[in-house]
Amino acid sequence: MKTGRFPAGDEPAEHDARAQVASLRACADTRVIASPARVARETAQWIADSFDVVPAFDDIDYGRWRGQSIRETAGREPDAIAAWLADPQARPHGGESVAMLAARVARGLAYLDETLACGRCIVVTHAIVVKVALAHGLGEPLESVYAMNLAPLSSTLLQRAAPS
Template identity: 70%
Template sequence: MKAGRFPVGDEAAARDESILLAPLRARHGTRVLTSPARVARQTAEWITDAFEIVPAFDDIDYGRWRGLSLREAGEREPEQVAAWLADPQAHPHGGESIEMLAARVAGGLAFIDRLNPCERCIVVTHALVVKVALAHALGMPLQSVYGMDFAPLSSTVLKRASPADAWSA
């Protein structure tokens, strides 16, 4: 959505941001997981030489709104856009609802839980996926994602000592 359009999934990074991401460069013992989206894979390449693609962290499927701006989608389908922006169960575009995305992301977090608990993990993904992961990990209602805002290329840290412990941000 950084470009003001619903992504189609094969967008390239707008420019090389490797210098900006240098502080995140993966250290020894850090596992890097990424969305299958091209922009996420490119970003992962800026922080590591080896990463693993995890489909659970892919962006939401925007269905028939892919490639449209929010304004275009709103002009064509105002009631459907309003429903999607208010209800985590709505998926009027024919793609995924926020709730469906949340179930997928929960599976991705469960995958991380099965990793070595001492291993540091970086997930390169999309803003909406981060919002849903935060809501899930912190036990917040899914409706809370509508009030979250993240800058492109920002980082969010989730921690816990073991899968039995609660997450903290």
């Protein structure tokens, strides 16, 4: 989205960021998961020699806005953009709502816990996916994602609570 367009899903990495992600280079006991998006797969290759692609961690489906200029879309559809940016249930573009994305990400997190049972997983994904995962993990309302701001290539650590 930093390009000013709604992602289409096939965008390459903007630049070689191997140095920025070097500290994440996977250890032998780390499982690396990537979104199906090209940029996520390219980034995952900088972190690990092999990784799994898990669709649950794909970017939100922007529907008919996919690939379009954000500014032009806002000019054509100001009410639709305003609704989408304020209501997690809204999906004026015909794609996924933030609530639908949150349900998909919750299933992905459950998949990590139940199926992979990895001690440490690195998930290479998109800012909105991290935001809904944080809201889910912290028990915050989905509206909280609109106040979150994450830098590109930043890392967020989610840690499971110890079983009681």
